[in-house]
Amino acid sequence: MDIKVPRGTQDILxxxxxxxxxxxxxxxxxxxxYHYKEIRTPIFEHTELFTRSVGDTTxxxxxxxxxxxxxxxxxxxxxxxxxxxxxxxxxxxxxxxxPDQPVKLYYMGPMFRYERQQAGRYRQFVQLGIEAIGSAxxxxxxxxxxxxxxxxxxxxxxxxxxxxxxxxDTESRVAHKxxxxxxxxxxxxAFCSDCQNRLQKNPLRILDCKVDRNNxxxxxxxxxxxxxxxxxxxxxxxxxxxxxxxxxxxxxDANLVRGLDYYNHTAFEIMSVAEGFGAITxxxxxxxYNGLVEELGGPASPGIGFAMSIERLLLAIExxxxxxxxxxxxxxxxIAMGQAAKKKAVExxxxxxxxxxxxEMDYLDRKMKSQMKSADRLKAKFxxxxxxxxxxxxxxxxxxxxxGEQQLVPFNSLLEQLQNNLTTQLEEEKND
RNA sequence: GCGGUUGUGGCGAAGUGGUUAACGCAUCGGAUUGUGAUUCCGACAUCCGGGGGUUCAAUUCCCCUCAGUCGCCCCA
Numbered sequence: 001m002d003i004k005v006p007r008g009t010q011d012i013l014x015x016x017x018x019x020x021x022x023x024x025x026x027x028x029x030x031x032x033x034y035h036y037k038e039i040r041t042p043i044f045e046h047t048e049l050f051t052r053s054v055g056d057t058t059x060x061x062x063x064x065x066x067x068x069x070x071x072x073x074x075x076x077x078x079x080x081x082x083x084x085x086x087x088x089x090x091x092x093x094x095x096x097x098x099p100d101q102p103v104k105l106y107y108m109g110p111m112f113r114y115e116r117q118q119a120g121r122y123r124q125f126v127q128l129g130i131e132a133i134g135s136a137x138x139x140x141x142x143x144x145x146x147x148x149x150x151x152x153x154x155x156x157x158x159x160x161x162x163x164x165x166x167x168x169d170t171e172s173r174v175a176h177k178x179x180x181x182x183x184x185x186x187x188x189x190a191f192c193s194d195c196q197n198r199l200q201k202n203p204l205r206i207l208d209c210k211v212d213r214n215n216x217x218x219x220x221x222x223x224x225x226x227x228x229x230x231x232x233x234x235x236x237x238x239x240x241x242x243x244x245x246x247x248x249x250x251x252x253d254a255n256l257v258r259g260l261d262y263y264n265h266t267a268f269e270i271m272s273v274a275e276g277f278g279a280i281t282x283x284x285x286x287x288x289y290n291g292l293v294e295e296l297g298g299p300a301s302p303g304i305g306f307a308m309s310i311e312r313l314l315l316a317i318e319x320x321x322x323x324x325x326x327x328x329x330x331x332x333x334x335i336a337m338g339q340a341a342k343k344k345a346v347e348x349x350x351x352x353x354x355x356x357x358x359x360e361m362d363y364l365d366r367k368m369k370s371q372m373k374s375a376d377r378l379k380a381k382f383x384x385x386x387x388x389x390x391x392x393x394x395x396x397x398x399x400x401x402x403x404g405e406q407q408l409v410p411f412n413s414l415l416e417q418l419q420n421n422l423t424t425q426l427e428e429e430k431n432d
Numbered sequence: 433g434c435g436g437u438u439g440u441g442g443c444g445a446a447g448u449g450g451u452u453a454a455c456g457c458a459u460c461g462g463a464u465u466g467u468g469a470u471u472c473c474g475a476c477a478u479c480c481g482g483g484g485g486u487u488c489a490a491u492u493c494c495c496c497u498c499a500g501u502c503g504c505c506c507c508a
Contacts, residue, residue, distance in 0.1 A: 004499075004500090007499085007500090058506095059505080059506050059507075060506090060507080063433080063506090064506085064507085081508085111508075113506095113507080113508090115505095115506075115507080116433080116434090116503095116504095116505095117500090117501080117502090118501085118502060118503065118504095119501085119502065119503090120508080121506095121507075121508080122508095125508065126508095127508060128508095194505070205506095258507095259506070259507060278502080278503090279502085279503060279504090280506095280507075280508085282507070282508060283508075284508070285507080285508065306508095307508055308508065309507095309508035310508090311508080312508065313508095335466095335467085337466060366460095367461095367466095368466055368467060369464085369466085369467065369468080370460085370461095371467090371468095372467050372468045373468060374468090375467095375468070376468040376469090377468090383467085383468085385466080385467075387466060388466095389466080397466095397467090399467080399468090401468070404467095404468085406467090
């Protein structure tokens with residue numbers, strides 16, 4: 001065996017899929033309650049979609065995209081994020097014309113970024129994305145943020161930190177960027193090489209730099225908050241007010257910057273503060289993108305959304321020591337002794353399944369003892385035993401593995417008997 | 433892209449420059465001709481990620497390479 005999964009990808013094995021299903025179910029239910037509808041878009045798009053929306057100076061576009069030529073010489077890219085696709089679909093299907101605005105969408109599926117793997121980071125990973133397009137009401141900002149928080153709470157997470165900031169509108173951002181460049185440029189040679197690159201590209205990131213955090217120029221750098229124009233500042237105030245109304249605790253971090261170009265106004269990030277988490281603690285991130293629909297050819301329509309990583313959600317749940325209900329249950333294990341009995345066992349197993357009873361049997365012609373061990377290991381509730389004696393009596397031995405009790409039951413009343421036993425066992429569990 | 437670390441059977445994990453590579457778990461067989469625990473007995477790595485080198489001899493030393501993993505950058 002020398003072919004392995006490609007770097008940064010993983011197989012999610014049967015022993016793991018149960019928890020994925022639990023989380024996925026929780027997510028769909030939450031989205032339903034918040035009245036977001038699922039949209040499914042292709043896993044690859046025209047490359048231009050991402051260069052135009054995400055921004056061609058961003059890390060994602062510059063070094064992380066899986067881009068390829070198809071046989072028709074088109075440049076396609078495995079989607080690195082979902083907002084661009086959702087907005088593309090919004091424009092393409094003229095959802096701006098829908099009577100009910102904002103259009104509220106969610107999607108869940110794999111995203112792809114070419115990066116070195118590390119704890120909580122993969123080249124193929126699964127994101128839940130939420131988008132509300134068509135409203136510039138600060139209340140919907142609060143709704144989107146609270147949806148994310150509600151989801152984590154339902155998943156049992158407590159050690160969370162919500163950080164918000166306002167990037168302001170274009171006017172505010174341009175003014176601030178100019179101020180930053182003026183502030184750092186005269187002394188930029190004192191900064192790390194990354195920061196020197198950031199100066200023109202994205203000076204906001206300099207504020208975030210860990211290498212240069214002790215440089216005195218950091219303290220005196222112009223804050224984004226001071227450069228918000230009146231309208232942007234007022235908008236941000238209202239978002240905070242709505243979060244207060246919803247009792248969603250947050251911290252304002254004036255240095256919070258998101259990596260994608262299309263963001264403006266509200267930006268937020270949710271982190272896990274659980275110990276035992278890896279170096280990457282961001283569970284979800286999002287923000288407002290008021291210019292994006294227009295950028296992709298639609299009418300000016302404001303939007304806001306977020307993306308959260310399912311892998312990181314799972315990691316966070318584990319880091320907080322929450323446990324998973326074991327969903328893999330087996331009602332009946334059918335044991336056959338001898339070839340004649342095997343034929344009956346095959347038939348019985350099939351009919352049980354026809355009646356929604358989870359059933360399994362041995363396909364290795366193993367001895368009875370081995371089959372019993374399998375039934376035990378698989379945590380079967382009941383065993384149905386068929387041998388020559390039983391065949392003669394047109395019956396099967398029905399054994400309750402939890403009590404060890406067994407009784408001979410005629411074939412023709414087996415189904416009824418089993419269904420009775422299963423329901424009484426279920427009720428007893430409830431009473432415990 | 434850069435750096436740390438690891439790479440021995442299905443899994444976990446010891447180990448040494450030299451005739452049979454510990455041990456634990458799991459699995460299979462038997463003790464127990466048709467019953468799950470425990471116990472006891474037995475089986476289970478022509479080979480120690482791959483390639484090259486040093487050596488009389490390498491899983492153990494050196495080099496290269498590949499892979500996993502963690503971290504930096506950045507992000508979900």
